[in-house]
Amino acid sequence: MNERVKRTVAPILLLVTLFAIWELGARVAHVPGYILPPPSRIVATFVLRFGLLWFHSVTTFAEIVFGLLLGSAAGFLLAAAVVYVPVLEWAFHPLIIASQMVPVFAIAPLLIVWLGYGLWPKVVVAALIGFFPIVINGVDGLRSANRETIDLFRSLGASRWQVFVKLRLPGSLPALFSGWKIAATLSVVGATIGEWIGASRGLGFLMLQSNALLRVDVVFAAILALTLVGLLLFGIVRIIERWALRWRRRVAG
């Protein structure tokens, strides 16, 4: 077996083994379905209740996407401001770090108070949580332009705007995409938390509701759907990254 095949097969094998143990354990020990349903039951629920899961997934997906966009825009603007105006960095840096010490759980109820039960509090929670990696990576990325290249631009009479658009911005993309991949993952958590605090739809809402009804199989099916939503999002970011950073690949074409 070559390396590539091994790399694909190994995680699948591990997953299958774990699920087999779970399946066997649940059946042999006669664990009730409202405590730990076997994987086969979860898959069956996932298929049978697909319409319901789809309905709630769309909401959660939309919250995450809007949250990510909002968090990215705010994060990138702040990163650019900080790079160009040093005093802003001194002003914001401690606050940004401190803001990360405040659990999102603590803020989410306030957002419900301020923004209501609709889409927006979840979008804001997802944005808040994705904001941090974008700022940090954005600042690093925008600063990555080297001195000599900046001098070259200056010697050519480039304006500050040209230096930003033609040098700093494209140079920041590798770091920004690293940030986006982290943010995409974290935003899933953000949106779910938002839905737990108060919602009438979305996978987080479905989980809480099913949990209260002891429909643990639906909770698991929702977790599975949430995982797929997260993976889909991560995949989309990866595809955009591969396109935007195609110059990194060594082979022509």
Added chain:
Amino acid sequence: MRQERTERGILEAVGLSVSFPSKPGRTEVLSDVSFAMERGTWTTCLGPSGCGKTTLLRVLVGLIELDRGRITVGDSVEPRANAMAYLPQQDTLLPWRSALHNAVLSSEIARHPRAESLSEARSLFARFGLSEAERLYPNQLSGGMRQRVAVIRTYLAHRDILLLDEPLGALDTLTRTTLQGWLLDVWRELGKTVLLVTHDVEEALLLSDRVLVFSPRPALVRARIEPTLARPRSRTAPDFVTQKETLLELLTGEGI
């Protein structure tokens, strides 16, 4: 040979002095450097590493302020930066742009019409052996190819004087030799005035109409040599070897 030239050329630098802040006081980097260049000629600054040759180029393009001295380009003192295109020593190709789009960066910054710049760059690529490189990204190019693209980019700034800071410094000997010939072709065909910085005696002798020999820091012009060699020059010609000896002696200070 060491007499001051006073004839007016395309560029005249008189008494350039530059110092940087240091502990304590200031360190002098350029000390009373004077020279002149005539239109279409090739001048080389030859000096030991770290002597301040790069500082000289950065002064000329206006990246560093002068303590004292005067730079005249053509008939005007300012704005001189518009007369010069600078090629920094380190690799400054933008990795996310193809070779062709790297080459048009300078004209793009000057807001030249895009289509026009691209077609001009294409024809230069074809003329100077870079056609296959057009669509490749810098990380797909060899060191020699990258430097060629960088030189074409410098040319496409459409300025009269090209300032080249050790453009062949990071290359292996073979590529370096090839590119020296290539640089001469470009210079001859495009008719620009060139100021090259190098610490390679042979390179200076092979390419230049005039060599300015710099002392170690603080740099001052120790000698001005005009190689009396017919072009194309050969490294093995007896005259070449003799003049190389002279230059080496000047460089190491033994000739003074």
